Amino acid sequence: KQEVTQIPAALSVPEGENLVLNCSFTDSAIYNLQWFRQDPGKGLTSLLLIQSSQREQTSGRLNASLDKSSGRSTLYIAASQPGDSATYLCAVRGNNAGNMLTFGGGTRLMVKP
Amino acid sequence: DAGVIQSPRHEVTEMGQEVTLRCKPISGHDYLFWYRQTMMRGLELLIYFNNNVPIDDSGMPEDRFSAKMPNASFSTLKIQPSEPRDSAVYFCASSPFDEQFFGPGTRLTVL
Numbered sequence: 001k002q003e004v005t006q007i008p009a010a011l012s013v014p015e016g017e018n019l020v021l022n023c024s025f026t027d028s029a030i031y032n033l034q035w036f037r038q039d040p041g042k043g044l045t046s047l048l049l050i051q052s053s054q055r056e057q058t059s060g061r062l063n064a065s066l067d068k069s070s071g072r073s074t075l076y077i078a079a080s081q082p083g084d085s086a087t088y089l090c091a092v093r094g095n096n097a098g099n100m101l102t103f104g105g106g107t108r109l110m111v112k113p
Numbered sequence: 114d115a116g117v118i119q120s121p122r123h124e125v126t127e128m129g130q131e132v133t134l135r136c137k138p139i140s141g142h143d144y145l146f147w148y149r150q151t152m153m154r155g156l157e158l159l160i161y162f163n164n165n166v167p168i169d170d171s172g173m174p175e176d177r178f179s180a181k182m183p184n185a186s187f188s189t190l191k192i193q194p195s196e197p198r199d200s201a202v203y204f205c206a207s208s209p210f211d212e213q214f215f216g217p218g219t220r221l222t223v224l
Contacts, residue, residue: 032211
């Protein structure tokens with residue numbers, strides 16, 4: 001059974017720092033990996049989708065990498081801003097899991113002005 | 114497109130009552146998912162549909178939970194009878210195939 005872990009569970013940084021959020025998964029037979037952002041009391045917003053054949057995806061100040069063989073993905077946020085404060089979740093779709101996602105527990109990020 | 118629409122946004126009910134949550138997916142998306150989020154268990158997939166057909170309902174916790182998708186633009190998740198431990202945020206998501214798009218959620222409180 002696929003298990004997804006995100007470390008740290010919470011992170012507080014000063015504005016302007018570059019930071020890395022980590023996601024690890026136990027079964028490397030994945031179809032894709034998706035990073036989401038969740039603001040308090042809100043739904044999930046899709047940030048980046050990486051297919052299993054890809055090594056990274058970029059969107060603005062966000063860069064997500066994927067190392068399938070080691071079961072790891074990282075989300076890099078450049079020049080963090082207070083508006084980046086949210087919970088970041090990664091989710092993995094397995095090769096044999098239909099279209100189902102397995103979510104990590106999330107990293108709660110606070111960027112202090 | 115307005116995105117995934119869920120109603121109601123908040124629901125407070127008493128134990129034993131029937132609760133119906135509603136979802137309108139993004140037009141053209143063939144997949145629809147129902148999730149539940151709690152502090153203790155995080156995000157859990159309850160059931161998902163492909164072209165209105167339930168594909169996997171292994172996450173549905175008990176027979177008290179049921180979901181339907183009568184057409185491509187509407188789905189319901191019903192809890193009957195509701196219990197306090199059903200209190201959670203319930204999300205609906207839709208997908209054309211790969212990427213999933215989430216609705217704003219329904220916060221359910223069962224007293």
